[in-house]
Amino acid sequence: MTTDPIWFTPPPRSPRVPEAPPERPRERVALTVDGEPVEVAKGATLLDACRAAGREIPTLCYLETLTPVNACRICVVEVEGARVLAPACSRRAEPGMVVASESERVRTARKVVLELLASAVDLSTAPGLAELMARYGARPERFGAAAATVAQPAKVDNELYLRDYGKCVLCYKCVEACGTDAQNTFAIAVAGRGFDAGISTEHDVPLPDSACVYCGNCIAVCPTGALMAKPEHDLRAAGRWDESRQTRTDTICAFCGVGCAITLHVQDDRIVKATSPFENPTTRGNLCVKGRFGFEFVHGRG
């Protein structure tokens, strides 16, 4: 092999930089958001258009890496001439649309959605929800103490993560991440209807009896902390979880050659959580069981 000239000398530089075939130029769509003209590529959503216009649209069930499921209705906007409010995350922008991103009707809808969620669901570990409630003046207490809730004991059936469905807003993100959008394991789905709907394994079996492979990609997308890795849960339960004392360092996972970006959350010189950035082109926020949970060996030495 080594005497073969093609192996003996590094290959010559390609005269042209290899590139992906050019994308077909996409038509532009012109519309107005809050009276401001905006242009987006054909196929873009109203969320894209609103963001392009500098508007901040709240989302719960939406994530760039997942297919929109229109579950939460927090992102609704008003489209002139339309009978009902449109979910910005999935409604495509059309030429000439006149969109109001923060009209009274929109604000009322978001307020009621938040109130319904907060009256029924424990949102205590949902980052950003308190700010959102304040922004829209949501008062869940107005439904009274007798309002129905989804309160239920947390499911603790394995050593890696737990499922506290009293905190679940049924955004479907975990189902999407477990399904076709990322992991393709299909361990969970929505079971039941109406108020009794919930995320469930097949026949509601414990995780170890399900198809779950413990990648934790559901935990990564959960917006409320209903799904939580055990170390974080235990530290919170002990009152020792303190994000103000945590550092986040981006590095590369050591368990295979794919090169997954991994963010290590470190508190008091211990890794307390591993995540991956959603914008990373290799992982899109996903990891496998080793990357997400396998870091404990670091602390088993010395």
Place this chain on the structure above:
Amino acid sequence: MFGAGGGTSSYQEIEETDCVLLWGSNARETHPIFFHHLLQGVRRGARLFAIDPRRSSSARWAEIWAGLDVGSDVALSNTMAREILAAGLEHREFVEHATSGFEEYRAHVESWTLERGERETGVPAAVIREIAHAFARAERAMICWTLGITEHHNAVDNVLALINLALLTGHVGRYGSGLNPLRGQNNVQGGGDMGALPDRLPGFQHVENAPLREKFERAWGVAVPPRKGWHLTEMFEAMERGELRALYVIGENPMRSEADQHRTRRLLEGLDCLVVQDIFLTATAEVADVVLPAAAGWCESEGTVTSSERRVQRVRRALPPPPGARDDLEILFDLARRLGRDWGEADPERVWNEVRTLSPVHAGMSYARLEAEGGLRWPCYDEQHPGELFLHSRFWERPVVGPRAPFQCLEHSPPVDRLDEEFPLRLTTGRRLEEYNTGVQTGVYRSPVRRGETLDLSPEDALRLGVAEGERVRIRSRRGEVVAPVHVDESLRPGLTFMTFHFPEQVATNVLTIDAHDPKSGTAEFKATAIRVDRLEAS
């Protein structure tokens, strides 16, 4: 391949290809996030064909699973090539312009009819034909492989066999077409790129190529040995001969990971001096004369690693190492100082910048760019160069730039450890999703799916042997024996068995494996051991 040892494609391309041959790889479990990209490709319509003795969890996603006999990869490649030629599906223009040795190759594979291929590989002729046609007809097609190709006594031939198919069909050097080995550790690629090979200096520059070597000698101010060194297996042979008396092992656990473990132990214990630098007191460290506790490279030190798509990325220190453990770089610099060489400050960026001055394919990758751009793929020749999305586009220039890619005439060579009446079962080894190598890093976390080591048997063999799930059996090879519980696995065909080497303290699988190895790469034939299985009370 073709002088640059790395996968030719990027991950984004596998989402936009039309056909994938996943050959000797269970990427679903061993490279899960790569498999996400692969599945995106499948969902967009790519045809996936799994070529693997086991109907693995990856193969379950394939349109067709070709369950070839262990070690018949060259035979399958030759047969596919012959069928592609017989059907006139070769990429004539690419073959004419960019390759050499085609006529000899055509003549060489001529006898590999579908019937002969079926006989030698165990794959039905119609299946070989279907896969060959799909691969050749696809607008874009890729071959991805892992150790099912390389852990054989003819590892290099197996890789060349895959290259032959890509050359024949023009599936290399274009967007969405390529040849991609999936790397097993986070810096297997980078280690090779940096010259941690017996014949290479950083950037695939051959140590026996005088002008290239002299460049390094000038930069380092020392003479570089002008002959290539030993690869791992040759090192053990040199120990056997008494020529290699001292060994410095960094981050490797040969006592557990090498084939034929009894021999490994004897050779390591017989050394004059064994130094082990590791993050754990491994089984190898336990027999060392000197142990140097090291920081964990991926989270306790600064540097770079290189992924299977050639992307150089930064690793960063997230926390301090335990007391007494030190950064690899600091240890090496200190050692140099004790040996009379002052290399200055052990600063990873300084070292990297030296790499950039000596390895042209890394020249453009400053730390600042690696930070800002989330890593860069080599080759990246200067600070303006974006890094190459895919390799070898030069083959599509007219006339071709640089040397042509040679076809190789390859002989089918079955596994060294032959099956016979005494050892009638084929044992192949590999990884499982939740575990990693010899288990020193993954044995700690509490995986709900961990079930320890098992001997995985086909339902037919379990029935024939009269053994039940969980029953402990004696497994013997020509080199040793172990006891392990049985797990009945429907993904195995009769005659094929499977074990991992994740739980060496429970079951020392590598007592069984053969150290027959590839003379070119030094890789041992972990994938093909002849064994017999006996019930405990019967033996």
